[in-house]
Amino acid sequence: MINLKNVYKEFQLDENVAYTALRNVTLTIKEGEFSSIIGPSGSGKSTLMHIIGLLDKASRGQVLVQGKDVKRLNDDELSTLRNEFVGFVFQQFNLINKLTVLENVLVPSIYARKKLKYDPYKKAMYLLERFGIAEKAKSYPNKISGGQQQRVAMARALIMEPKLILADEPTGNLDTKTGDEIMKLLGELNKKEKITVVIVTHEPYIAAKTKKQIRIVDGKIV
Amino acid sequence: MNYITFLIKSALFNFSRNKGRTFLTSLGILIGVMSVVLLTAAGLGLKKYIQTQFESIGTNTLRVIPGTAIRNGQFQGGPSSIGTIRFDEKDLRTLTRIRSLENVAPVFTKNGKASYGKETKFADIYATTSDIFPVLNFTPQYGKLFTRSDSIKSSKIAVIGPKLAENLYGNAKDAVGKNLKFENLNYRIVGVTQSKGGGGFGGPDLDSLIFVPYRSAFSFNPDKKFLTLAVKVKQGQSIPRVKKEITEALLRRYEEDDFSVFEPTEILSALNSIFGTLNIALVAIAAISLVVGGIGIMNIMYVTVTEKIKEIGIRRAIGARKTDILYQFLIESVILSLFGGLLGLILSFIIVFFVQSVFPAYIDLPTVVIALGVSTGIGVIFGVFPAKKAADLTPIDAIRYE
Ligand SMILES: Nc1ncnc2c1ncn2[C@@H]1O[C@H](COP(=O)(O)OP(=O)(O)OP(=O)(O)O)[C@@H](O)[C@H]1O
Numbered sequence A: 001m002i003n004l005k006n007v008y009k010e011f012q013l014d015e016n017v018a019y020t021a022l023r024n025v026t027l028t029i030k031e032g033e034f035s036s037i038i039g040p041s042g043s044g045k046s047t048l049m050h051i052i053g054l055l056d057k058a059s060r061g062q063v064l065v066q067g068k069d070v071k072r073l074n075d076d077e078l079s080t081l082r083n084e085f086v087g088f089v090f091q092q093f094n095l096i097n098k099l100t101v102l103e104n105v106l107v108p109s110i111y112a113r114k115k116l117k118y119d120p121y122k123k124a125m126y127l128l129e130r131f132g133i134a135e136k137a138k139s140y141p142n143k144i145s146g147g148q149q150q151r152v153a154m155a156r157a158l159i160m161e162p163k164l165i166l167a168d169e170p171t172g173n174l175d176t177k178t179g180d181e182i183m184k185l186l187g188e189l190n191k192k193e194k195i196t197v198v199i200v201t202h203e204p205y206i207a208a209k210t211k212k213q214i215r216i217v218d219g220k221i222v
Numbered sequence B: 001m002n003y004i005t006f007l008i009k010s011a012l013f014n015f016s017r018n019k020g021r022t023f024l025t026s027l028g029i030l031i032g033v034m035s036v037v038l039l040t041a042a043g044l045g046l047k048k049y050i051q052t053q054f055e056s057i058g059t060n061t062l063r064v065i066p067g068t069a070i071r072n073g074q075f076q077g078g079p080s081s082i083g084t085i086r087f088d089e090k091d092l093r094t095l096t097r098i099r100s101l102e103n104v105a106p107v108f109t110k111n112g113k114a115s116y117g118k119e120t121k122f123a124d125i126y127a128t129t130s131d132i133f134p135v136l137n138f139t140p141q142y143g144k145l146f147t148r149s150d151s152i153k154s155s156k157i158a159v160i161g162p163k164l165a166e167n168l169y170g171n172a173k174d175a176v177g178k179n180l181k182f183e184n185l186n187y188r189i190v191g192v193t194q195s196k197g198g199g200g201f202g203g204p205d206l207d208s209l210i211f212v213p214y215r216s217a218f219s220f221n222p223d224k225k226f227l228t229l230a231v232k233v234k235q236g237q238s239i240p241r242v243k244k245e246i247t248e249a250l251l252r253r254y255e256e257d258d259f260s261v262f263e264p265t266e267i268l269s270a271l272n273s274i275f276g277t278l279n280i281a282l283v284a285i286a287a288i289s290l291v292v293g294g295i296g297i298m299n300i301m302y303v304t305v306t307e308k309i310k311e312i313g314i315r316r317a318i319g320a321r322k323t324d325i326l327y328q329f330l331i332e333s334v335i336l337s338l339f340g341g342l343l344g345l346i347l348s349f350i351i352v353f354f355v356q357s358v359f360p361a362y363i364d365l366p367t368v369v370i371a372l373g374v375s376t377g378i379g380v381i382f383g384v385f386p387a388k389k390a391a392d393l394t395p396i397d398a399i400r401y402e
């Protein structure tokens, strides 16, 4: 489903100095996988995930999404893929504070260009119900707990019925128990709904809950 | 929640959180729209005012004046415009012989002090004949108008306007039979005219005139000349043809550039074109404040974009296109500008409402439509650069921004 071939990512720090965050990364994520990208802080995990999730572009190398070279896609097509194909879950939750929980979940459906086969409102309520936060639908994100916010973020990631969920340290800001619950929900999505899930973590015990581990050190897959 | 209500909701939330800032920003547009709308309303009012003044004078009449000040409904300058000739009784007889004319009234006017006892007022005296009454469409309210035979004799009798009568005698009705002193001449008032309304604001005050037989006033008109010959055309005659007849009759004695024959409505259209130009100039100056208001909006929109970089990143990450971000900020700036425009319009309506008791200013539908359209346009024009800046942020840089 996703293929990276000899991908490099360089950040231009100033005119002459560039920092290479990813070196010669080649990897494949198959449909239906539940995998983790694990490595120490600063190793390039987030950078890699941003490239997989089409938020950022590789400096060199090839990125294929369902066989399509992303270099050939324009900004609108990339936006559409982020909208329909990928669902993001971030460490800092990244909800929009001025919108209610329910509205946050609905935002991707507002940007949808295709006609949805289902009522997004019903779908949103179903997801909130399923994640046990239905009674918070009218609350604002800064009025609910971190674990609840991460469930809202997951509901938002799922509203468009994506094929791929990318979660960057989804448990990083949560206590162990709440983190485990989030991991359990992600596992269920993979198992019951056959959604491909990739999580980023630096904690081996979290990575151990996934079926495949991709190790990265200093921007290189090891 | 559909796309548009979602965008509007986002914008409104932002305003409710920054009420002071929102109000101050729209203040620029408010002031701009208000000055433009009020000036337009004043222009419309002036036009209407002039029109009613001329309507009360009556239709089917013509004026003959020395010089070429009015030609084809436009005022004219130049040396010939003032004119060197003055009409006399011979010209009066020439016009009286034209059969298509119902009335011919010679007019010599002078502004001076009118007094009764201790009361004194400045007023315009019309030294004329009884023909002036049908020409100007004046009828008596009290007493009577003087007659043709009074006109020929140099009788010291006068007909005055109701406002002047009230000012000098306390009550218009009481004026009849009383004495009136105009400068050094003494008259006996025989009638008071019906009110024509209007007056003030530099327009002719038709309710404060004094009419006297012209031969009684030769003491301030020693040359026995007239500045105007006012005529009423017989029913059913074509005005352009009568104009030509008068011109031909006078050309036997004068040159073409010595006099003009025109309808009072030509003054109306000439005045309208002058005030119209003046008003456009004033409105254009006021429009500068709209541009200043627009720059204020642009400024605040740049601030808003910077404050929301993270949010823009989140929206881009979950599928917003560049155009979605562009519209979001454009809608915000349009609402901001339209809000100012709407407030300006409401304030203008309130001000015009109070002004109307003294001046017939009014706001018409095109003004409302243009005011709202211009406010929207300013929101778009001055919002587009900040919105473009927001839309062009790369998703990853935006979402990483703290
Ligand atoms: N926009 C950028 N400009 C410059 N350097 C960057 C940029 N983004 C990332 N880097 C650098 O690239 C390296 C990898 O960053 P990345 O965020 O991918 O690490 P990470 O593995 O996710 O770390 P953590 O576990 O702390 O989140 C870091 O050294 C970081 O400083």
Ligand SMILES: [Mg+2]
Pocket: A045, A046, A047, A168
């Ligand atoms: Mg990271």
